Amino acid sequence: MKHAFIFGTTIFLSERNTLTYSDGLSNIEFLRILSFYDNQKGKVLSIDANINAPNGEVIRISANNNENNANVQLNVTSGRIKVFQPGHAEPVLDVYQFDPHEYPGLSSHVLNEIHAQHPDHVVTIKGNFFVGGAHFLIENEKMFIDNNGYANGVENAHNGVILSAAVA
Numbered sequence: 332m333k334h335a336f337i338f339g340t341t342i343f344l345s346e347r348n349t350l351t352y353s354d355g356l357s358n359i360e361f362l363r364i365l366s367f368y369d370n371q372k373g374k375v376l377s378i379d380a381n382i383n384a385p386n387g388e389v390i391r392i393s394a395n396n397n398e399n400n401a402n403v404q405l406n407v408t409s410g411r412i413k414v415f416q417p418g419h420a421e422p423v424l425d426v427y428q429f430d431p432h433e434y435p436g437l438s439s440h441v442l443n444e445i446h447a448q449h450p451d452h453v454v455t456i457k458g459n460f461f462v463g464g465a466h467f468l469i470e471n472e473k474m475f476i477d478n479n480g481y482a483n484g485v486e487n488a489h490n491g492v493i494l495s496a497a498v499a
Contacts, residue, residue, distance in 0.1 A: 390424075
């Protein structure tokens with residue numbers, strides 16, 4: 332199975348279901364998709380996540396559950412998981428699986444890549460969080476890791492999605 336992971340306007344295509352941060356010395360897996368939403372099979376989007384909120388609080392999500400009782404609220408639907416800090420309107424983490432009828436709303440180069448590569452699942456990740464001391468800020472148009480921005484890119488991630496603060 333091939334998966335597409337979208338961060339802002341950058342798309343990563345991978346056969347693996349994990350997202351990892353690398354600081355050049357070590358790798359930290361911070362998001363794993365346990366199952367993808369499939370209405371016909373009765374499956375919901377389910378994740379494990381290990382991140383830090385902007386205030387430094389450790390957030391561990393295990394199978395869509397708040398594993399370490401962090402001071403966050405989880406909003407879980409069949410195809411989306413949002414993690415909120417109390418009093419904040421924007422989620423710390425937002426993982427959303429697109430339905431194929433939503434693909435035409437994506438930016439043209441992302442849509443072209445989806446049509447060319449035919450991934451089984453298309454997931455977008457947004458948020459404002461830390462992994463291993465690196466600050467991730469992922470919005471509709473761009474992804475920043477620390478002060479380095481990513482936009483309009485296409486990556487075939489044969490060894491899984493590995494992100495770093497160094498722009499490739």
